[in-house]
Amino acid sequence: xxxxxxxxxxxxxxxxxxxxxxxxxxxxxxxxxxxxxxxxxxxxxxxxxxxxxxxxxxxxxxxxxxxxxxxxxxxxxxxxxxxxxxxxxxxxxxxxxxxxxxxxxxxxxxxxxxxxxxxxxxxxxxxxxxxxxxxxxxxxxxxxxxxxxxxxxxxxxxxxxxxxxxxxxxxxxxxxxxxxxxxxxxxxxxxxxxxxxxxxxxxxxxxxxxxxxxxxxxxxxxxxxxxxxxxxxxxxxxxxxxxxxxxxxxxxxxxxxxxxxxxxxxxxxxxxxxxxxxxxxxxxxxxxxxxxxxxxxxxxxxxxxxxxxxxx
Amino acid sequence: xxxxxxxxxxxxxxxxxxxxxxxxxxxxxxxxxxxxxxxxxxxxxxxxxxxxxxxxxxxxxxxxxxxxxxxxxxxxxxxxxxxxxxxxxxxxxxxxxxxxxxxxxxxxxxxxxx
Amino acid sequence: xxxxxxxxxxxxxxxxxxxxxxxxxxxxxxxxxxxxxxxxxxxxxxxxxxxxxxxxxxxxxxxxxxxxxxxxxxxxxxxxxxxxxxxxxxxxxxxxx
Amino acid sequence: xxxxxxxxxxxxxxxxxxxxxxxxxxxxxxxxxxxxxxxxxxxxxxxxxxxxxxxxxxxxxxxxxxxxxxxxxxxxxxxxxxxxxxxxxxxxxxx
Numbered sequence: 050x051x052x053x054x055x056x057x058x059x060x061x062x063x064x065x066x067x068x069x070x071x072x073x074x075x076x077x078x079x080x081x082x083x084x085x086x087x088x089x090x091x092x093x094x095x096x097x098x099x100x101x102x103x104x105x106x107x108x109x110x111x112x113x114x115x116x117x118x119x120x121x122x123x124x125x126x127x128x129x130x131x132x133x134x135x136x137x138x139x140x141x142x143x144x145x146x147x148x149x150x151x152x153x154x155x156x157x158x159x160x161x162x163x164x165x166x167x168x169x170x171x172x173x174x175x176x177x178x179x180x181x182x183x184x185x186x187x188x189x190x191x192x193x194x195x196x197x198x199x200x201x202x203x204x205x206x207x208x209x210x211x212x213x214x215x216x217x218x219x220x221x222x223x224x225x226x227x228x229x230x231x232x233x234x235x236x237x238x239x240x241x242x243x244x245x246x247x248x249x250x251x252x253x254x255x256x257x258x259x260x261x262x263x264x265x266x267x268x269x270x271x272x273x274x275x276x277x278x279x280x281x282x283x284x285x286x287x288x289x290x291x292x293x294x295x296x297x298x299x300x301x302x303x304x305x306x307x308x309x310x311x312x313x314x315x316x317x318x319x320x321x322x323x324x325x326x327x328x329x330x331x332x333x334x335x336x337x338x339x340x341x342x343x344x345x346x347x348x349x350x351x352x353x354x355x356x357x358x359x360x361x
Numbered sequence: 362x363x364x365x366x367x368x369x370x371x372x373x374x375x376x377x378x379x380x381x382x383x384x385x386x387x388x389x390x391x392x393x394x395x396x397x398x399x400x401x402x403x404x405x406x407x408x409x410x411x412x413x414x415x416x417x418x419x420x421x422x423x424x425x426x427x428x429x430x431x432x433x434x435x436x437x438x439x440x441x442x443x444x445x446x447x448x449x450x451x452x453x454x455x456x457x458x459x460x461x462x463x464x465x466x467x468x469x470x471x472x473x474x475x
Numbered sequence: 476x477x478x479x480x481x482x483x484x485x486x487x488x489x490x491x492x493x494x495x496x497x498x499x500x501x502x503x504x505x506x507x508x509x510x511x512x513x514x515x516x517x518x519x520x521x522x523x524x525x526x527x528x529x530x531x532x533x534x535x536x537x538x539x540x541x542x543x544x545x546x547x548x549x550x551x552x553x554x555x556x557x558x559x560x561x562x563x564x565x566x567x568x569x570x571x572x
Numbered sequence: 573x574x575x576x577x578x579x580x581x582x583x584x585x586x587x588x589x590x591x592x593x594x595x596x597x598x599x600x601x602x603x604x605x606x607x608x609x610x611x612x613x614x615x616x617x618x619x620x621x622x623x624x625x626x627x628x629x630x631x632x633x634x635x636x637x638x639x640x641x642x643x644x645x646x647x648x649x650x651x652x653x654x655x656x657x658x659x660x661x662x663x664x665x666x667x
Contacts, residue, residue, distance in 0.1 A: 055582050056585060057369070059582060059589060060585065065376070066592060066596075068376055068399050069379060070595070070596055071383075072387070072399070076601075077389055081395065082605055083604065085642075086592075086595055086611050086612075089615050092615070092634060093585075096619060097369070098413050099413060099416075099422050100427045102431060103427055104634045106430075106435075108634055110434055110435075111402070111434075112641055114438065116645045118445050119391065119445070121648070121652040122445045122449060126390075126452055129389075129452065129457055130389055132459070134388055135387075135388055136388065144382055144386050145386075148382040151374075152375055152378030155374035155377055156371050159370035159374065160370075162414065166415060168423045169424075170420050170423045171417055173424050174418040174420065175418075186424045186427050194425075194429075204436055208439035208443050212442060215450045228651050230651065235563075237556075240553065243556075244552075244640070244643060247545075247549060262629075262633075264633065481573060484573070485576060489580070495613075495617065496583075498587075499610065500590075503590060503594065508602050508606075519613050530620060533624050534624065536629075539629055542636065543632065545636075549639050553642075553646075557609065557643055561606065
């Protein structure tokens, strides 16, 4: 017990140090590098909070794809840094005091919790067997809060549409501006050739094991996205034009299948996103499989950014 | 008195405070996006603590807040990707990456510099 | 038998943690980027390798053991390649020696 | 044995944490990335130890994920580092 506690103290100290440094560091690019380490530490924190599903998501997103986006942006905007005018000292101090107050208020909520423990765990577990799933988080995501999950996937598609819309008119439907490594047949090619198959297996495993163990469509899809981006960076596959029909179908495949299953609930069960008795698990697996693929493609394209070259 | 859950519970507010501070005071938009992500992770951590405290029914944590956090991480990523794309387009159009357009003097200065 | 295996675990895991300490010490004390990189790969290969080796007797299912070994292979592999990439990056940045 | 393994996890985390000084001080961004890489490997080692100590195979999956994405992050770093005075040929589009 005490050893675990020491582990947690070290972890929290590290997390706060890195977070503080990210905020106060001079160069944005260095801060983005530190953010990768921050994501790694955060995944460890989620393991210690017994939220393995969240730990997997954080490991995949926080240090991986978000890190890549931030590193890319910080690098491109490097020369603008010197011109940024920092806020004056009085203002900074005032903001610091206010932020400390907000943090203290939140800390008070943590330290003096209400005497009743709010939990939905018994309700979530009560009817989980009917869904055929063994992972309670997957149960919440695909049964009780299926509507939220559907909307979340729609948000991803909308984010992609918005990112694409930010391209200049002449590049609409063109090729995303993902940098390709300068030397073909380098060690990076080797890494992509070896890592990508492993990652694809991991992505499918995440989706498959997600029904009964921690994991799921999102964690699986993120790994697939990272591997796809890696293969494109290494030059093993061309960055596709965003006007490719197949690509666009793949982006909407998952949400549309999920929506279709949801609408079928009106006919076959007792409402939107309700599953007919006995068919819950197969339907959820079908939806998750399609979503894994769509999430992989969508996140990969979000990471690749808006089109910056005309379509080939 | 102090257990691991409370420790993480105090870490969350600290991250929220730090993130908010960076979001408001740092003039560089990339750093604001970084700070926004730290602020978000602090909030998620609070949810994680609520989930851990709600351990019941043979589970180590309440799955409902955990599922909420997973949705939150996805949406935060989508927002980050969107913000970065906006920022890069702004830079491409104006040659500067500043959200401060009200000060013409400052604006011309930065355009010259880039 | 169990005792022998436990001693093996303790020895291997301790040796592994030692290499992590050595890796950190190297990262902090070595004079330039390339030598630091050298220290880093020791932690990747030997540190994690010895820890995984030490844990193998404690893993009950063979699938679990397979996963542990594949993690080590993955880190070994990506560590080696990433070290080359970073070295290449450093060399292009600081074209001295 | 359980407490030995958790102790070892503590030790690995604390050891790699010292490498954090490289993240804070640099001097170059490559040094920072190396420290992040070491933290990644240390995190993987700590997770593997915890998974065995707590008899929780799912934690091994997190370790696997971390290992996979840490490598990806390093590639992202090398790719996005700002273009400098390099003498390598310009982007070759491998088609």
